[in-house]
Amino acid sequence: MPTSDDRQFPPRFNAARYCLAENARLRGDKTALIMVGEGGTVSRLTYAQADRAVRGIAAGLLGLGLKAGDRVMIRMGNETDYVLVYFGALAAGLVALPSSPQLTADEAAFLMENAAVAAVVTGDGFSKSDDGGPAGCIRLDSEKIAAMKAGEPLSDYADTAADDPATLVYTSGTTSRPKGVLHAHRAIWGRRPMHAHWLGLSEADVMLHAGTMNWTYTLGVGITDPWACGATTVLYNGPRDRGIWPRLIAEQGATIFAAVPSVYRQILKYADLAAHDLSRLRHGVTAGEALSADLLETWTQATGKPLYEALGMSEISTYVSSGPTIPVRPGSPGRPQPGRRVAILPPDGPPEPLPAGETGLLAVHRSDPGLMLGYWQRPEEEAAVMRGAWFAGGDLASFDADGYLWFHGRNDDLMNAMGYRVSPVEVEGVLAGHPDIAEVGVTELAVRPDLRVIAAFVVLRPGAEPDADALTAWCVARLAAYKAPRAIRFLDALPRTANGKVQRKRLAEAAE
Structure with a gap:
């Protein structure tokens, strides 16, 4: 089980060797990767x-x-x-x-x-x-x-x-x-604390991940972690099918299933759980979006399987979680994994950790081996997130008396779209190039209590007609699909501060 000693990594270390060399020597004939494709075709890689x-x-x-x-x-x-x-x-x-x-x-x-x-x-x-x-x-x-x-x-x-x-x-x-x-x-x-305390991962496991390889969640949890432990990975690259995951769990004997919360929601809505043997599945894990207490309860009741959430970001992967060693507390992503140094810092002033119950910036100590080297050619942004010996990415949170983390929003405007962090400025820049748009503001919009989407709030030029479909098509042609707004709202004016800055937090209110 990982301990605080896991911060003491070897000075000479190659990540690919760590995941493959010993496995090839000790278990070369064992299946490392299973790819399931169209029509149930299966390819394997030892x-x-x-x-x-x-x-x-x-x-x-x-x-x-x-x-x-x-x-x-x-x-x-x-x-x-x-x-x-x-x-x-x-x-x-x-x-x-x-x-x-x-x-x-x-x-x-x-x-x-x-x-x-x-x-x-x-x-x-x-x-x-x-x-x-x-x-x-x-x-x-x-x-x-x-x-x-x-x-x-x-x-x-x-x-x-x-x-x-x-x-x-x-x-x-x-x-x-x-x-x-x-x-x-x-x-x-630096991912080692995740294996015992979130994933419950060992050599005997078969990990099915619902993501695609390009996503760091999949590359990490779906491939790197199983290979680091000598386990087997299963991925799917066939046609889109929201109800396919229980069938793949049963057919491939998956013991752990990883996905974002929206995939679990789709399974419950579109799949016939009773038609598939999920007896080998020990638990599911989820990250990328907040797991609502309602979804957690519905999944647990429908399957009888635990669902463990984790919190992470591109700069450090996951470092707070529930799991086999950390009991689930609905509404909280869990506690810092043993071996992690996590604190709540005051938004302003000296970076001295705050006591339980106080809200501040969620921070990880720079000694964590999972922490990034830095931002590529962005020294000013790197300096902005380093607070003394701590990295603070902008999340506002607090710890309760039992060490569980509770979110209170972000200290900036970054959005979370299907687990991807998206800058509203990037989306606004694309929409601002449309000839019919005079002004635009972009933020997240709650369409359900447990679902938020990217929304664009648009002020049209004189004489232009509102056409949400055309604006959506404009964005889809110029942005990755996950960055494109899922909702367009038309306003007479954007809410602004006295200094003229768009108040993104008031955009949804202005559209009502």
Whole structure:
């Protein structure tokens, strides 16, 4: 079981070696990854095969002249090669940049330019001419990756330091463009407290994750954590089917199921739970959105299985949770996992932890190995979140007398859309380019007590007619689907402060 000693990571550490080398040696014939596709087709990858393919890709990338620290962008769908390229980059001492296939060409081009990527790997459905990118950027498709997998592999994983950069993840910031969160190889070591205290994960488990590989929730909980423990991962890349998950749990013998709360809600609504044998399932886990007390109760009553929530963010993954060692308390995401140093700090003044019951900024100590190295080329934003020895990401919260965390909103305007953090400034910038729009404000809108969506509040130019469908189509063509507003409201004027700043918290009120 992880303890406070888990903060003491080895000075020389490679994340890909940690997940694959020993598994290939001790359990090479064991299935590491199961991909279930259209019509129930199943493909399997053993630990020996994964280790061989990852080292082959690593050798191929280095053979192209890439050097330690170079960024490799992954622009693929939910394909097995996604995870192999991800770990291949780490195995070579390069920096993997996972991205979503939902990104538009302009959004992808921004990431490529901002990160100065040295290579981009595209999968099925992506043309080499889809994106811009820096001059000299190497383009790799599935055929070239297949050749690397079949080629001579590296004899060993790169001898990286634990603090060497490994992964660059882009997330929405307070500006109109996403910001890069740079993680070190030690970030995988920093996930160890999650295994016992949230996931209850061991070598004997079969983990079914409802997400796609491009999401850090899936790459982490769905793949990295099971592989770090020698367990088996199951992913689905077939047609969209909101009721398929109980069938996959039964067919694949899943012992743990991971999803966002909205997926659990869809299962309860669309799936016939009684038609499937869920006896091997020990519990479900959820993150990315707040788990409502009503959904927790309904799921537990319908299945008889516990549901454990976790709180995390791109900068540190999950660090507060319920789980096998932390009893569920409805309405709270849980307590800090043992070994974590978590505190509530005053929003202003010296960063001295507040006592239980007082509301302030939720903070994690900078000694946590899961904490990011920093924001990519954003020193001003990095300085803004570091409070002495603490990282404070902007959430307002408090601890009760038993150590459970309770949310009180955010100290900034970032939105949460299906588990993705989205900047309202980015969405506003896209809508402001529409010829019919004079002013726009974007915020979250509660459409149900347990569901919030991104909403745009629009002031039209004189003579323009309100057309919500046209504005939605404008956004969908220019933003990833999860960033596009799900609701459009038309106003005569936006609520503003005396200094002229849009009051996002009053937008919904102004539309009533």
